[in-house]
Amino acid sequence: ARMEAIENKCFESILFDSKGNICEGSSSNIFWIKDNIIFTPSLDLDVLPGTIRDAVIRLAPFKIEEGIFQLEDLAKADEVFLTNSAWLIASVNFMLPRNINFNCFTIANKLKDLLNEDTQNN
Secondary structure: OHHHHHHOOOOOOEEEOOOOOEEEEOOOEEEEEEOOEEEEEOHHHOOOOOHHHHHHHHHOOOEEEEEOOOHHHHHOOOEEEEEEOOOEEEEEOEEOOOOEEOOOOHHHHHHHHHHHHHHHHO
């Protein structure tokens, strides 16, 4: 999936289960924000419990909802970001094939600052 993303000039691929539920990125965990609530797929969906995913959930000063979500939920987001241990948090500004722009990075930037502070303090 990661190679296919690169071949299509994309940074990352989003993976779904057989029922069409969002699971994760090919090398990341996915989060999105709608109305100041952070959403992320439940670990019940065989999502890898990434260390940065756990840190975001622990540090976020916002309500977190882990659950089962479809692409339509993600498409309605105000903000989308991906996490992994190499780049911590990467904001998503465009989603194919839906051609959706996400122009808000406020919460992702705040979480990146919190992660950096947490890393320096531990």
